[in-house]
Amino acid sequence: MMQKILLFFISLFLLSISQAQEIQLSENAEISVLTVGPGPSLNDAFGHNAFRIKDPKNGIDVTYGYGEYDFDAPNFYLKFAQGKLNYLISKADFNRFYQVYRYYNRSIKEQTLNLSEAEKQKLYDYLVNNYKPENRAYLYDFFFDNCATKIKDVARVTLNNNIQFNLPKDYKEATFRTMIQKNLNRNSWGSLGIDVALGSVIDKQATAEDHMFLPKNIYAFFENATIKNGEEPLVKNSQIIYTKREVPVTNSFFTSPLFILGLVGLFIMYITYKDYKNTTQSKWLDVTLFSLTGIIGIFILLLWFATDHKGTHQNYNLLWAFALNILAIGQLFKKKVSGWFIKYIKLLVILLCLLTLHWIIGVQVFAIGLIPLLIALGIRYLFLVKHYSTDQ
Structure with missing residues (x-):
């Protein structure tokens, strides 16, 4: 008897839910x-x-x-x-x-x-x-x-x-990236992260x-x-x-990517200048640069090939964040590098030139905060080509 009563109330409850939904x-x-x-x-x-x-x-x-x-x-x-x-x-x-x-x-x-x-x-x-x-x-x-x-x-x-x-x-006609960046401060870490993680597919004209x-x-x-x-x-x-209340904007240029990476770029160029004047090589700097660019490159490759994110495909940030740099680090510890490594560094310079070309003709737009770092990388690579060629 109790089972029948319980069944009745359950049915009544389910019926009330069904009616509520209709x-x-x-x-x-x-x-x-x-x-x-x-x-x-x-x-x-x-x-x-x-x-x-x-x-x-x-x-x-x-x-x-x-x-x-x-x-x-x-x-x-x-x-x-x-x-x-x-x-x-x-x-x-x-x-x-x-x-x-x-x-x-x-x-x-x-x-x-x-x-x-x-x-x-x-x-x-x-x-x-x-x-x-x-x-x-x-x-x-x-x-x-x-x-x-x-x-x-x-x-x-x-x-x-x-x-x-x-x-x-x-x-106004626009690309996906343009529409995204209109909602952001271009010189912000969020904007930089988006520009590094998302590929050239979002630089096409949106319908x-x-x-x-x-x-x-x-x-x-x-x-x-x-x-x-x-x-x-x-x-x-x-x-x-x-209506949103107006509040003061607290964005500071001194904590922005352009300023921070500008300091990093100046530091890299300063060390490079000292190395050039003293005919030495600060290997710790090169190991750091090759490690960071290689790790970022691997991250970009994973976003492109190991995920279902459509916006991360065809990402030419790989032209500066070259994943193979991780495998080339071993050469930096040798007293005399292999001949192929000098050619490899020349390739890195060429890739930076290709990145610049991609940016100019609109294949992909890159983060403005990266500009000082990219310039510094180019100068450092040119120094390494000269330094290692002299040692051969």
């Missing part, structure tokens, strides 16, 4: 797209997007967004590094969503979508179904499957691919739709989009929910 939105329900402005850290620098479903009659005011980390995933950090980590769709009460971003002083804009009752229901049902445990995870891609592109894709599904995205008034990988561009394109064969706007109303 809520019929009222005629007064509204669905909007929220655009959150950038934050101070690198992972917040590009903003965020989410859907807001508001239906006072049903007591609903929730947000759905894409891009939540699944910290419970096995081998989280390894999968993250390999580009194989699934991200999750998140759900939160709007008030909590608002308070969080207000606390972190990030602007919030809202665009109410011009949808019929059936389209609102379809979009809401899609999100509810997407939020189920078996559907929540998706393979994240920074450029083509992120918190912004998901908003565009879900809206298209809702409107049966009948959205026409028109170019915003201030639209108009590709621009929507950035949350702020979702706002711009949605603002100009039309539906029903261009007869009606996609957005019927836009408003600013929260």
Whole structure:
């Protein structure tokens, strides 16, 4: 008897959950797209997007967004590094969503979508179904499957691919790298890390739709989009929910890559000048340079060939961070180097020249903070060629 009662209550509970998931939105329900402005850290620098479903009659005011980390995933950090980590769709009460971003002083804009009752229901049902445990995870891609592109894709599904995205008034053609760097300080460590880790594939011209990988561009394109064969706007109303407070910017040039690496470059050139004047070689410096450039080169190769990150392919930072430098370190400890090692150093000089050419013709844009280091490396390699050639 107790088992039957328990079974009854379990069935009742499951039925209530099922009904809760199949809520019929009222005629007064509204669905909007929220655009959150950038934050101070690198992972917040590009903003965020989410859907807001508001239906006072049903007591609903929730947000759905894409891009939540699944910290419970096995081998989280390894999968993250390999580009194989699934991200999750998140759900939160709007008030909590608002308070969080207000606390972190990030602007919030809202665009109410011009949808019929059936389209609102379809979009809401899609999100509810997407939020189920078996559907929540998706393979994240920074450029083509992120918190912004998901908003565009879900809206298209809702409107049966009948959205026409028109170019915003201030639209300018750009590469992926240009769009990324517009959101960053070019002379920052985050910017330098991106320019070193990401390859020439992000220096190609992005299509108009590709621009929507950035949350702020979702706002711009949605603002100009039309539906029903261009007869009606996609957005019927836009408003600013929260305006970011102006705070002093504390960026210091003296802690920037250009300044720090400038000092490193000057130090390398100073040691090289002393070695040249005294006809000596500071082997500790060469071992350090060959080790660091070799390790960075191996890291770049791993990002290119051992991960699923699309943006790390065809990375010509390998022209200065040459992975084979690790294998050549042994020559630096010899009293007399092999003949091939002199040719190898000449190759390193040629590679730096090729890097400069790639930069000039636009094959790949490199970090400006690297300029002093690259100049210093070129001078050091030329010195080593002369030094070792004299000893032969």
